[in-house]
Amino acid sequence: MKYAIVIPDGCADEPQESLGGKTPLEAANVPNMDAVAKAGVVGRADNVPAHLPAGSDVANLSLLGYSPLKYFSGRAPLEAAAQGIELGADDWAVRCNLVTIEDQIMKSFTAGQISSEEAKALLETAQTQLAGPGVEFHPGVSYRNLLIYRGQDRPAPFSMETRTTPPHDLSDKSVADGYPRGQGSDWLSDMMSRSVELFADHPVNKQRIADGKPPATNIWLWGLGCRPALTPFAELYGKTGKMITAVDLLRGLAALIGWDRIEVPGATGYTDTDYAAKGQYAINALDSTDVICVHVEATDEASHEGDIQEKIKSLEAIDGKIVGPLHEALKKHGDYRMIVLPDHPTFCRTKTHSHGFVPLTMCGNGIEADAFEAYHERNADTSSLSFDEGWKMMPYFLGV
Structure with missing residues (x-):
């Protein structure tokens, strides 16, 4: 059959x-x-x-x-498996969208269907200037990327009780109430906020604006989870x-x-x-x-x-x-x-x-x-x- x-x-x-x-x-x-x-x-x-x-x-x-x-056990760990990223018992995966937010409105949860090459360049900058110890940015396909938190030496600040909002749920809406809530939310929100200044003058975004395309204004973190056992x-x-x-x-x-x-x-x-x-x-x-x-x-x-x-x-x-x-x-x-x-x-x-x-x-x-x-x-x-x-x-x- x-x-x-x-x-x-x-x-x-x-x-x-x-x-x-x-x-x-x-x-x-x-x-x-x-x-x-x-x-x-x-x-x-x-x-x-x-x-x-x-x-x-x-x-x-x-x-x-x-x-x-x-x-x-969360969305992001499934996507980590797709990339062959091994998660340890104390590690966490977090979905990392590249998005376009203007005047606190989610104009595009895909940053205008940003290319994988552009996303990779932005995340390389995030890795060198934004990530701290045990934090890894992994480019995926287009706007769909990952942040990996290695928790062996420093336990993750968040848990399965941390509440996040998928950016596609906020299309054309205010993001004011969409930021992470609960345990570890400050850490996630801080990473998202710091990426705004980091990406503002990035060559990728300058070129996208010149080409009439929406810039990737920042990262949006959501869908976190730990290693699944299927x-x-x-x-x-x-x-x-x-x-x-x-x-x-x-x-x-x-x-x-x-x-x-x-x-x-x-x-x-x-x-x-x-x-x-x-x-x-x-x-x-x-x-x-x-x-x-x-x-x-x-x-x-x-x-x-x-x-x-x-x-x-x-x-x-x-x-x-x-x-x-x-x-x-x-x-x-x-x-x-x-x-x-x-x-x-x-x-x-x-x-x-x-x-x-x-x-x-x-x-x-x-x-x-x-x-x-x-x-x-x-x-x-x-x-x-x-x-x-x-x-x-x-x-x-x-x-x-």
Whole structure:
């Protein structure tokens, strides 16, 4: 049996007045996702417990079959694993965005989709002039970077009780109430404040301003956590797996559960990603794994920008260039199961992640078709197939 998982990140949404009361998923032309629905079932899953943050870390952990109540230890450690950064028992990882803040308003939580090369140059300066003993800045992809605090000689000032705010939750909003709170918050806020002066006259920002691009005004620290301990997927479910993604969070999750990671040329983690290449690499991987998982960030990025039409465009690209070709390849392989579902809702109205159910559709051997013929939130909401604890979806899907 071959298993395929397609994750259109954050694609779940609410009805839009501009779409005549339809959600972006309802309005999109997604015949291949609808074909999965017609051949199988439509349902829903709630991947984020109400008391945990509605982030991709908790949501994807749950989606992949791991209870966040047991396994969640922060977002940044997952991204550290993606970069091969080893965390000791006393070490902490902190997500370090490069952002654009003007007049205390979060103008861009990505610093205008800053390039990885520009981010590296800024963080090199931060390392030499901002970091103290045991503090390491690690460039990642674009605005997604890390701060590592080595706590062997000096215990970290913060804890899991320290509260931080994801910068994408503050898009076009005041950051006044978004700074860290609780134990160790002064240390984090001080690092963020000191970076403002450090970056003000940086050559990278001078060039960006000259080019008409927003500068990276400072770092934004959030999502801190300590070393996680995840049981290997093969041990839990008896299946091997491979992950296709352009996002370090999913790369890290894959590494920690023992999945191979497939790097696809042209995969950007944005709406300009090479959808067709992702689809083809997934097809190529079917011979060498039990489970292939394709994660696409584009729908989430469009949501964070409040761009409904771009979200629809991304959904249609995922449908035509990933879901369709992969489904056809699975049929030729023999026994298979396929599922499509996002990790969490991301509303274009609020431009941020939300708690709540997401729609899913799955088909394949041993899955008896229901009466639904289209994949979208409205059908999912009326389905009898519901995973109130999202991590219980995976064993159902795998039939184990």
